[in-house]
Amino acid sequence: MKLISSLIPVALLFAATTLFGDSTDCPATAESVSRTADSSANAAIAAVPAAAVPGAASAGTASPASTSPEARSITTDQILERLFGRRSDDRVTSGTAGSKLLDLQGRFSMVSIIVRKPDGTIGHFCVDNIDAARKLLAGPASPAAVPLAAPAPLQ
């Protein structure tokens, strides 16, 4: 079991790399992206096994799949990198009617995230960079240290 657990991160990294791709998956030009190819790429992402995603389980099941912190870290990062992408992957090509196109290669400018705050309320953020997303998904920053003499926080 320990061996299997230790292999999960490696397997996830491999799966994520395969499914999410790197620069080799990006077409040479935006205009070479066919709708079929694009759909296939997305279908591949959609086909990530639920158990390979932190907290994910088959629809209708009550409890999320158990995932090691290492696996979660890798998978979360891969997902975020796929969502935010890299500006360096942007390609400028020619469109119709003399236009110029810049294809974002599937990257998003904004990603919506929810977190449970220390007080139990839920925060809902729309963030524009991967560092902020990582920080939020890692959990809220620790509250400032309370002096020893202070009573327990009430609010």
Added chain:
Amino acid sequence: MNRFPLIALTLSLAAAATLPSVAEAKATITIKNNDGPNEGFNDTTAVTPVGGNAGTTLGQQRLNVFKAAADVWSNLLNSNVEIVIRANFDPLTCSATSATLGAAGPTVYVAGFPNAPLADTWYPIALGDKLAGQHLSATTAESISARFNSSIDTGCFTGVKWYYGLDGNAGTNIDLLIVLLHEFGHGLGFVGGTDPGSGAFLGQTTDANGNVTAPGHPSIWDSFMLDRTSGLHWTQMTDATRAASSTSGHLVWDGPWVRSAAPGILHSGPVMTLDSPSAVARQTLSQIADFSGPVPVSGFSATVVVVNDPPDASGMVGHFGCSAPTNSASLAGRIALIDRSGCNFTVKVKNAQTAGAVGAIVADNIDEGLPNTMGGTDSTITIPAFSVMRDYGALLEAQLPGSVSATMRTVIRAGSDDAGNLYVFTPTTVSQGSSIYHFDISAVPDLLMEPFINSDLSHGVDLTIDQLKDIGWAIGDPAPPITGRHSLKRH
């Protein structure tokens, strides 16, 4: 020079030149189900219809909400070119304490197309297609991409799931329709391509040494980003000055549609302004406490002094204000700055008031966006009490013990400046996320396109539609201004 008149003139001329002989039709927005069999939108898990969503499978309900969000926008926008949203519902990151909900945005930016109002300027392709009257990409008609997290339905984010009803009764669950209205807003153009961190325009390229080899182009968004300090729009600034303005607190949206509509949307609200030192002067974002004393419209200004607690056993001096401050003499007639935590908010503010403070500011101790309203009851509290985000509290404390002056006041239209322009969100650090491409969180009531999607939003689009009109969605409209904005409600 304020460049707005030039932009307005340009857009007006372009509008006149490109006004279709036949009025544009209501936009057709199509959701393209991009999921595979038995997952996402095709999940066949049986469910009970909920809140006006008649779907009887999980997949159907998801798709119905996507279509409902598309219909809201479709009823507000005109275009003769179909807008296709490539949509996926996939397992994404999710744990008991945090989760990725999803994202949507333009697939492509376009420039140099027929009828483009501004040359060498990037437009989101849905808008570019509308203005050009044709699909500008030869390879795809998908102008917006959307990917949302199906794992939320498993309960992985403990106790919270997607709400697929269309009636706004999400309770403690997440109203997917609101999230989609927000994210589709980004896809339609409530976003630009310029990097707020570096200030670089979209399409800028560099060589191996980091030298710029092609400067890129501004986005249409940048034409309405006015830096109130310099009086310049982002299109007139350098990379460095754009980056600096991203965290300045002085960026506003000065589009005419938004300015015109804002008075009918925005209400009065509390604002604290950090007046000096001038290097960090900015409007700060605040929440007024439930128990606050009245805040005069005319406001009042005072020096800010942090409260000092009695030393603890280790000699450490905190600033929590849970007991009588040791620096009462210096607090008299000043605004007390207090750190959150340690005791009830009412205790902190009352202690400051007793020490002679004329106002109290409680700085949050976690990064959670705008803090929750300070609750509690104490009828003996008569001074104004605001809470501010953690980074603003840190900004204030960093200036001390130097002389810091602040103003607490009620503004008639919270979220806009005195000229009626809308503040955009500019946290003190870009790394906090959400910079620039959202309205500021000081707006009252909460707006759909604020970075923190608030539970008190209804299914309206408030000023978002006016922002889209500003960037070009109004061109060719048969009868502006729009109707059907859907008024906001607060619960």
